[in-house]
Amino acid sequence: MKPKIAIYDFTDCEGCQVKLIELKEKLLVLEKRVDIVNWRLGQENNKPGPFDICIIEGTPITQHEIDLLKELREQSNILIGLGSCATLGGISGIMDKSERKKWYKKIYGESYKPRGIDALPLSSYVKVNFLIHGCPVNGDELVRILSDLLAGKEPKYREYSVCFECKQANNECRLINGKPCLGPITQGGCGAICIQGGSPCYGCFGLREESEKENLVKVLEKITDKKTINRYFSMFLNKVNK
Ligand code: SF4
Ligand code: SF4
Numbered sequence: 001m002k003p004k005i006a007i008y009d010f011t012d013c014e015g016c017q018v019k020l021i022e023l024k025e026k027l028l029v030l031e032k033r034v035d036i037v038n039w040r041l042g043q044e045n046n047k048p049g050p051f052d053i054c055i056i057e058g059t060p061i062t063q064h065e066i067d068l069l070k071e072l073r074e075q076s077n078i079l080i081g082l083g084s085c086a087t088l089g090g091i092s093g094i095m096d097k098s099e100r101k102k103w104y105k106k107i108y109g110e111s112y113k114p115r116g117i118d119a120l121p122l123s124s125y126v127k128v129n130f131l132i133h134g135c136p137v138n139g140d141e142l143v144r145i146l147s148d149l150l151a152g153k154e155p156k157y158r159e160y161s162v163c164f165e166c167k168q169a170n171n172e173c174r175l176i177n178g179k180p181c182l183g184p185i186t187q188g189g190c191g192a193i194c195i196q197g198g199s200p201c202y203g204c205f206g207l208r209e210e211s212e213k214e215n216l217v218k219v220l221e222k223i224t225d226k227k228t229i230n231r232y233f234s235m236f237l238n239k240v241n242k
């Protein structure tokens with residue numbers, strides 16, 4: 001019997017599922033080892049649980065989504081968060097409540113009654129067995145983690161920071177040049193892709209184990225103002241649990 005897999009999504013941009021589809025041949029190899037019984041984005045015929053592994057992208061921001069998440073938890077042996085929306089609250093969680101109210105009115109009109117609540121990580125509502133971080137997730141990391149799960153192994157989080165991968169890629173350090181970056185406290189696994197492209201690390205892979213956040217803040221305070229530091233942390237690391 002092949003393991004039964006389900007892939008669900010809540011509120012998000014679906015970019016992490018696109019990364020899954022982008023795996024192409026690697027996904028087909030994985031598919032031969034599993035029975036994907038429910039995947040709204042990837043197939044037409046879907047079946048209800050129970051599931052051996054349920055992978056969830058996005059964050060629940062309505063009561064209906066929260067109820068469904070709790071149902072999926074009960075029906076699934078292993079529950080995995082896919083992407084920073086699911087693991088950290090992600091992009092949907094950046095805006096604070098008062099700003100959100102203002103924008104709802106501006107976009108949908110004064111009479112619109114918003115149903116959405118704060119975007120929080122899945123782990124705020126249910127037990128999550130493993131978090132696949134990234135906005136979007138990294139394809140190679142997906143294959144590594146899914147292969148471990150299918151082999152019956154518990155996948156491991158990367159023990160090094162984005163800085164390690166940044167050094168391997170021979171990038172000049174932004175901090176040394178007086179530019180903010182959250183690489184030192186962020187879990188590796190992305191290949192320092194943002195720094196390669198000339199941008200800072202905003203921490204979408206989540207805090208690494210034993211990260212020294214206070215020390216990094218002291219360094220950042222020497223090169224920029226408090227507002228900028230808060231903006232950096234508000235991207236992904238303000239609701240962190242792993
Ligand atoms: S983590 Fe990023 S890429 Fe993935 S679904 Fe959320 S917003 Fe989209
Ligand atoms: S640029 Fe950022 S990720 Fe790269 S070494 Fe410096 S602090 Fe670390």
Ligand code: SF4
Pocket residue numbers: 134135162186187190191192193194195200201202203204205206
């Ligand atoms: S460099 Fe930082 S923000 Fe960019 S993908 Fe990696 S962890 Fe995410």
